[in-house]
Amino acid sequence: MNFQAITERFKNMMQQKTTRPSTASQPPESFAFYHQIRQLSQEPWTYEDPELQDVAMSILPLEKLFEDATKREKDGNGSWGYQDYLIQSLLSWFKQEFFSWVNSPKCESCQSDTHLIGACRPNTEESFQGCNNVEVYQCNGCSRQQRFPRYNKVRPLLFSRTGRCGEWACCFTFLCRALGSRARWVWNAEDHVWTEVYSFKQNRWVHVDSCEESFDQPLIYEQGWGKKMSYCIGFSIDSVRDVSSRYIRDPENGNPRNRCPEIVIEHTIKSLNEEFRSALSEYDRSKLLDEDRREKEELISYRTREDLSSSALPARQTGSEDWKRERGEGGN
Structure with a gap:
């Protein structure tokens, strides 16, 4: 992996003048969504x-992952390649051994359950580490207050x-890279x-959800969780793609796509892809266009076929029952 080339490409991209879509007659929501997509597109570069x-290489149990991928x-049956099996091995290890889900943190003093009482600003150290919000919990046993920074x-x-969800996807996607x-x-x-x-x-491109240990199950949200969705957008260092139709097969049962006109999304994605690929060779750009x-x-x-799962997809595993119901992810 040529990190120097990637870094140089990122610098060139950031120095380019951003071309904005024509929004003279568009509502303020279009501006907000346009800028949100551009901001989200920076995530993969981190x-x-x-x-x-290097830190990741020192943490990952490489020998274990390689052995498991070889066995898989x-x-x-030959339908997947070795790298696909390696990601499946990473997925199992990440879910079962490495990362843990938090509904509410245990009290650091007495290990009792806690409940959310509010939020506060991150302190200097938390802000430096990339925290934008801190949840504040109170112990049900000793009444001690406890901070839970969301990184x-x-x-x-x-x-x-x-x-x-956010922490899981951020860390897992990085480890895939x-x-x-x-x-x-x-x-x-x-x-x-x-x-x-x-x-x-x-x-x-293959769907992977580390929270659910789900591999190549793009319909798990719509059919398993019963989740209503509008936009699903994928971001990498060389492309941005509106992948909504991979996950939303029944748009009439989903949420409306009314954040901005479709042409604004299309133009924004097109301009981002041009920026991301501007420093690539003609050969690499041609491959990406194909x-x-x-x-x-x-x-x-x-959009033109019924693609219902032949077997029932699982309901959501992670999160408390109340939390899942509030998010419309309690299952069909």
Whole structure:
């Protein structure tokens, strides 16, 4: 992995003048959504820090992961490649051994349950580590108050190893990159995030959700969780893609796409892709354009066919029952 080239490409991208879509007649919501997409597109670049990659290599149980991937490949039917099996091995280890889910933290003093009482600003150290919000909990036993900083940067998560959807997806997507996979961080407008990895064996992007230990189950949200969605957008260091139709097969039962006109989204994604690829060779740009065309055909095909799962998809595993109901993820 040529980190110097990646860094140089990022610098060039940031120095370019941003071309904005014509929004003269658009409502303020269009401006907000436009800027939100551009801001979200910076997330994958935080995974390209070579020093952070070295930290990941010192943490990952590489021998165990490689052995497990080799066994999966040997026992498989040939439909997946070795790198795909390596991501499956990483997924199992990440879910079962590395990261933990937090509904509310245990009291640090007496280990009793706690309940949320509010939020506060991060302190200087928390802000430096990439924390934007701190949840405040009170112990049900000793009444002690306790802070729970919500980090959205990889470095602190490699050591805290706990959180909810955002922390899980951030850390897992980074580790996919550390293992050499092309990876996307996928943002959903209804407050969920997950990962996609590119399978060279199948020549397509594959859904992965580390919270649920779910691999190649893109319909798990709509059909398993009963989640209503509007936008799902994938971000990597060389592409941005509206992948909504991969996950939303029944738009009439989903949430309306009314954050901005479709042309604004299309223009924003097009301009971001041009920026991200501006420093690439003509050969690499050509390969990515071919990939874009294949994926576009794949995504369009989902709109014109019934693609219901032949077996029941699981309801959401992570989160308390009340929390899942509040988010509309309690299952069908």
